[in-house]
Amino acid sequence: MKAKALTSKGTRDFNSIQVFKRDYIINTIKSSFNKFGFSPIETPSFENTETLLGKYGDEGDRLIFKILKSGNFKKNISDSTLLSDNLNLISTNISDKALRYDLTIPFARFVVQNQNEINLPFKRYQIQLVWRADRPQKGRFREFLQCDADVIGSKSLLQEVDFIHLFSDVFNSLKIPNCKIRINHRKILIGLSEVLNLKDELVDLTVVLDKIDKIGNEKVINEIIKIGLEESLKPILIDYLSISGDFKSRLDSLKKLFKSSVIGLEGVSDLFSIYDLIILDDLNSSELILDTSLARGLSYYTGAIFEVNASDDIDIGSIAAGGRYDDLTSLFGLNDVSGVGISFGLDRIFIVMDSLNLFPKTNNSTIKVLFTNTNSKYIKYITSAVSYLRKNNINTDFYPDTNSLKKQLKYANNIQVPYVVIVEENEFESSSFCLKNMSIGNQQVVSLEELVKILKK
Amino acid sequence: MKAKALTSKGTRDFNSIQVFKRDYIINTIKSSFNKFGFSPIETPSFENTETLLGKYGDEGDRLIFKILKSGNFKKNISDSTLLSDNLNLISTNISDKALRYDLTIPFARFVVQNQNEINLPFKRYQIQLVWRADRPQKGRFREFLQCDADVIGSKSLLQEVDFIHLFSDVFNSLKIPNCKIRINHRKILIGLSEVLNLKDELVDLTVVLDKIDKIGNEKVINEIIKIGLEESLKPILIDYLSISGDFKSRLDSLKKLFKSSVIGLEGVSDLFSIYDLIILDDLNSSELILDTSLARGLSYYTGAIFEVNASDDIDIGSIAAGGRYDDLTSLFGLNDVSGVGISFGLDRIFIVMDSLNLFPKTNNSTIKVLFTNTNSKYIKYITSAVSYLRKNNINTDFYPDTNSLKKQLKYANNIQVPYVVIVEENEFESSSFCLKNMSIGNQQVVSLEELVKILKK
Numbered sequence: 001m002k003a004k005a006l007t008s009k010g011t012r013d014f015n016s017i018q019v020f021k022r023d024y025i026i027n028t029i030k031s032s033f034n035k036f037g038f039s040p041i042e043t044p045s046f047e048n049t050e051t052l053l054g055k056y057g058d059e060g061d062r063l064i065f066k067i068l069k070s071g072n073f074k075k076n077i078s079d080s081t082l083l084s085d086n087l088n089l090i091s092t093n094i095s096d097k098a099l100r101y102d103l104t105i106p107f108a109r110f111v112v113q114n115q116n117e118i119n120l121p122f123k124r125y126q127i128q129l130v131w132r133a134d135r136p137q138k139g140r141f142r143e144f145l146q147c148d149a150d151v152i153g154s155k156s157l158l159q160e161v162d163f164i165h166l167f168s169d170v171f172n173s174l175k176i177p178n179c180k181i182r183i184n185h186r187k188i189l190i191g192l193s194e195v196l197n198l199k200d201e202l203v204d205l206t207v208v209l210d211k212i213d214k215i216g217n218e219k220v221i222n223e224i225i226k227i228g229l230e231e232s233l234k235p236i237l238i239d240y241l242s243i244s245g246d247f248k249s250r251l252d253s254l255k256k257l258f259k260s261s262v263i264g265l266e267g268v269s270d271l272f273s274i275y276d277l278i279i280l281d282d283l284n285s286s287e288l289i290l291d292t293s294l295a296r297g298l299s300y301y302t303g304a305i306f307e308v309n310a311s312d313d314i315d316i317g318s319i320a321a322g323g324r325y326d327d328l329t330s331l332f333g334l335n336d337v338s339g340v341g342i343s344f345g346l347d348r349i350f351i352v353m354d355s356l357n358l359f360p361k362t363n364n365s366t367i368k369v370l371f372t373n374t375n376s377k378y379i380k381y382i383t384s385a386v387s388y389l390r391k392n393n394i395n396t397d398f399y400p401d402t403n404s405l406k407k408q409l410k411y412a413n414n415i416q417v418p419y420v421v422i423v424e425e426n427e428f429e430s431s432s433f434c435l436k437n438m439s440i441g442n443q444q445v446v447s448l449e450e451l452v453k454i455l456k457k
Numbered sequence: 458m459k460a461k462a463l464t465s466k467g468t469r470d471f472n473s474i475q476v477f478k479r480d481y482i483i484n485t486i487k488s489s490f491n492k493f494g495f496s497p498i499e500t501p502s503f504e505n506t507e508t509l510l511g512k513y514g515d516e517g518d519r520l521i522f523k524i525l526k527s528g529n530f531k532k533n534i535s536d537s538t539l540l541s542d543n544l545n546l547i548s549t550n551i552s553d554k555a556l557r558y559d560l561t562i563p564f565a566r567f568v569v570q571n572q573n574e575i576n577l578p579f580k581r582y583q584i585q586l587v588w589r590a591d592r593p594q595k596g597r598f599r600e601f602l603q604c605d606a607d608v609i610g611s612k613s614l615l616q617e618v619d620f621i622h623l624f625s626d627v628f629n630s631l632k633i634p635n636c637k638i639r640i641n642h643r644k645i646l647i648g649l650s651e652v653l654n655l656k657d658e659l660v661d662l663t664v665v666l667d668k669i670d671k672i673g674n675e676k677v678i679n680e681i682i683k684i685g686l687e688e689s690l691k692p693i694l695i696d697y698l699s700i701s702g703d704f705k706s707r708l709d710s711l712k713k714l715f716k717s718s719v720i721g722l723e724g725v726s727d728l729f730s731i732y733d734l735i736i737l738d739d740l741n742s743s744e745l746i747l748d749t750s751l752a753r754g755l756s757y758y759t760g761a762i763f764e765v766n767a768s769d770d771i772d773i774g775s776i777a778a779g780g781r782y783d784d785l786t787s788l789f790g791l792n793d794v795s796g797v798g799i800s801f802g803l804d805r806i807f808i809v810m811d812s813l814n815l816f817p818k819t820n821n822s823t824i825k826v827l828f829t830n831t832n833s834k835y836i837k838y839i840t841s842a843v844s845y846l847r848k849n850n851i852n853t854d855f856y857p858d859t860n861s862l863k864k865q866l867k868y869a870n871n872i873q874v875p876y877v878v879i880v881e882e883n884e885f886e887s888s889s890f891c892l893k894n895m896s897i898g899n900q901q902v903v904s905l906e907e908l909v910k911i912l913k914k
Contacts, residue, residue: 003507005569005789008554011501013567015574016581019497035847037854039823040476044468044600045502045556045586046522050460065503068523068552070590072544079540087529094551095525097465099502110470112462117472119871121857124473129502133527143501156857158836165844277836282844332462366496379615379734387622387739390492397494400578400613414576 010134010142016366021359022145025174025349026127029147032170036162038125038149043106045129046097053098055105055331057299063132065142066095099131103148104300104328104341111152112332120153120337139316139347150341152329157270159340160304160324161277164288167308167320170344172284175358178311179319181283182291185271185304186323188254189295191264195236195257201227206295213293217241243292247275250290270304302326306342310352319352320344368455369419369435371398372408378423385421385433385448394455412438419455467591467599473823478816479602482631482806483584486604489627493619495582495606500563502586503554510555512562512788514756520589522599523552556588560605561757561785561798568609569789577610577794596773596804607798609786614727616797617761617781618734621745624765624777627801629741632815635768636776638740639748642728642761643780645711646752648721652693652714658684663752670750674698700749704732707747727761759783763799767809776809777801825912826876826892828855829865835880842878842890842905851912869895876912 007013014022030040046067053061074082077093084090100106103126111122127147134140149166151159164181171179189209193202208223215223221237229237236257243253251268258264271290278288286308296305303324310319322342329337353359369389371382382398389396397417399408405422412420422434422443433451436443446454464470471479487497503524510518531539534550541547557563560583568579584604591597606623608616621638628636646666650659665680672680678694686694693714700710708725715721728747735745743765753762760781767776779799786794810816826846828839839855846853854874856865862879869877879891879900890908893900903911 002790003566003788004505005566005791006505006508007501007566007570008503008505011503013501013571014499015571016496016498019499023497034823034852035850037824037827037852039473040480041473042471042476044464044470045588046465046468046600048461048463048465051463062527065527065554066525067556068525068548070519070522073548074544082539083536087531091525091530097522099524109460109462109464113464114470114472119868123854131502143503151857154857158840158855158857161840162857169847277840279841279844331460333459334462366491367494370494383615383618383734384736387736390626393492395491395494397580398615400608400611400615400619411576 008142010136010140012141012143017364020362021353022346022350024359025346025353026145026147028173029170029344030125030127032166032173033125033147033149035169036123036149036166038123038151041107041110041124041126042128043100043103043110043126046099047106047109049092049096049098051109051332052101052105055300056101060101063134064101065099065131065133066091067097067099068095069097100128101132102130103128103146103343104150104325105331107148107150107152107341108328108339109332111337112329112334115334121151122153123149123151125149139351141347145346147344147346148341150339152339153337155338157273157304158277160270160274163306163322163340163342164274164278165282167306167342168283168286170320171286171308174349174353176310176319176349176352176356177285179286180309180311181286181288182294182307182309183271183274183288183304184291184294185267186302187263187267187270188258188292189267191254191258191261191267192240194261194264196224196229196233198224198228203299209293210295212241240292247288247290250292251275254292274304296321296323300325300328303338303340314352314355316348316351318345319348363418364416365418367395367397367415367417369394369396369421370408370412370415370417371396371421372405372412372423373399373402374405374408374424376402378428381428382423385451388448389452389455392452392456394452421451465599467593467597469598469600474821477819478810479803479807481816482803482810483602483604485630486627486801487582487584489623489630490582490604490606492626493580493606493623495580495608498564498567498581498583499585500557500560500567500583503556504563504566506549506553506555508566508789509558509562512757513558517558520591521558522556522588522590523548524554524556525552526554557585558589559587560585560603560800561607561782562788564605564607564609564798565785565796566789568794569786569791572791578608579610580606580608582606596808598804602803604801604803605798607796609796610794612795614730614761615734617727617731620763620779620797620799621731621735622739624763624799625740625743627777628743628765631806631810633767633776633806633809633813634742636743637766637768638743638745639751639764639766640728640731640745640761641748641751642724643759644720644724644727645715645749646724648711648715648718648724649697651718651721653681653686653690655681655685660756666750667752669698697749704745704747707749708732711749731761753778753780757782757785760795760797771809771812773805773808775802776805820875821873822875824852824854824872824874826851826853826878827865827869827872827874828853828878829862829869829880830856830859831862831865831881833859835885838885839880842908845905846909846912849909849913851909878908 052064073094130146131143167181189206193199193205198205204227212220243250254268301323305323307318308320324340326338386396386398420436427434432445434443434445509521530551587603588600624638646663650656650662655662661684669677700707711725758780762780764775765777781797783795843853843855877893884891889902891900891902
């Protein structure tokens, strides 16, 4: 039976134009990472299941792709377990590896496993694929690339400051204008839960808060009442939701609101320090916004949190995000190591760049010139010329089968090669080459040296 | 419970020095691929199981990593099947995706799925990870990178010729000297099976032949007798095994041996044509050898087959390989498309480069300069200088926590940064910077502009 030629649901092929564009973004991000002092590492695509499970919440656990044990995967499982409804128990018996869900947990594992070889503070970047068993939808895939930079081993708020500069540097280099770098702080969210007397409902509270862009203030208030907000404290919530103005005046409002919350005031103080250390010139066209409704789903954040959006005209959600996490490595037994990390989402940046027409103009063809091949008599003449051009670092190819010139020129046109070299009896006899410029259509007969000269331009 | 910080069996972390070295090899290979007219594509890490299964033989099927269905993976399987010993049937019910085993089958799937967008002949390269559930051992991993170039849609032997030039170009660019490019032809192996009257035992015959380097001529003969070689035909086998001399004289010997095998003579004729079209200068220090015992495990090869070894001093098996496969895309319903492809093995090339000391000398540090940070009073002075250097594309960082100078210099030493800028009261007051060269140890006090000038060098 023939297999269907079909990519698996939620995954994609990339043709060479897409690869070139993706590489353009990746290389720009890499160069900013290097400039800011991050070094590359790579970790394996799959980890032992215990490394990943329980780190991303229940929903995250469900989205982790598990790999079946090789060989007899049923060896260590009883019939009764196999027939039971306990899918988790079954899967931990028949599978011991899983595809990574993000780059942060593997990084934490890396730091602990290699702690004797690394120096703290340790700054790494990692540009690799991650996999999630999400229901595929527009712009959401089961395999996608994350571009992460993290620093671990320093509590200094200068790190948060430097990441804000880094966001701006990347988007400035990519020429994406007017990005909005939104910042908030977990301690501000905790402070809010304290002054609302909803300390035990922090997770629910932040989930609701995070939806404010979609459902608006009124519905947010109603949902928080459902969570358990006392009527008497409603004015505090309304005050919180109506915080506006510039960065510093928002911080002043929060300071008043959090008079009774030590932890809330700590968050405010952190953001004061961060704002004070920002070099405003380095923000380029990006804007730094204190967004008190920003919550970020991942539970491991403990300090400042970030999300970056493209300008208001482009509504595709955040294109980069991150935050500070204290003690993530303690999951693997290394305590008291604080980290901050950010991640750029390649797919969304790609969409923004494409819609703003920001990719540099390039040839769609890898090769600069294609030699035609109409008679086996000329083959050695052609292949030595091809070899000579390649030695001069000109990307060169030849049509492999002796075929009609018409067919070969049609092929050249289809692959959008800029130049074609035609060799017929005249050229062969006079040791010359007929060079055809495919965009303007003119032809000239030149020597091999002239050919190199023209194509090197 | 804390998870152990441990990579999964057979997989590896790469630190930044390893990443730099690997990228050096990858970029060199990429640049040869581009020069020879190949364009990049990328395919997803996992494919529908039916795309992969049955393409690599039984042994290959066993080595494919299968991914458990997400959600209720038991939904479509009966209790009796679940309890049966039919592991294949169970796994096809609870798993519908699998990690790719090589890049060739996904490429064939790509060609068929995207046949309306591509032009034949189609030349692509693909540098991506593959996964095999092999028992890990020295130099053999469960996750490794393959660097493949294939052309599909042309029967011209010029393709084989160009791949031989490409092998040589890559290893010449990497400065790996004296590689041995071994070539053979499936039709020569078929011819041998015909003249030995072992046509139906072709697979067993090639498996034995492939072991000749390990077990020697005598044992090979004995094993082939066990397969069913008639005593009277033993002299033909001995003749075959004693073929030696240069490329052309080996072909002459084969021609005599295959008088009665049309298909064998076709193989000989192909190799004659290929050899005739090789540009010997383009082989650089590599040597082209007709190796009549070369067999290649993969069953999809139908024409010329290649393997490349580093010079005899380095015994790690082949560092690149490939061959022609007719009609691979017919597995997915597209008939009559011939292809040739080769693959470079990154890990083995890495070992060769390392043992011959061929990697270019580079800094172990990503950054060129680290600013110390001994007093919060200087922070803004430092961060503006850091920002200025980065604007000049100098990879720059600062120590994030105010700490003793001694501790910070020790850190600088550990991360092997070439320069350190020290800012203390004197420098702060005089708007200058004390630049310390970490390798020779001298210090000089300079202005910001002078700093840029020195570090840009």
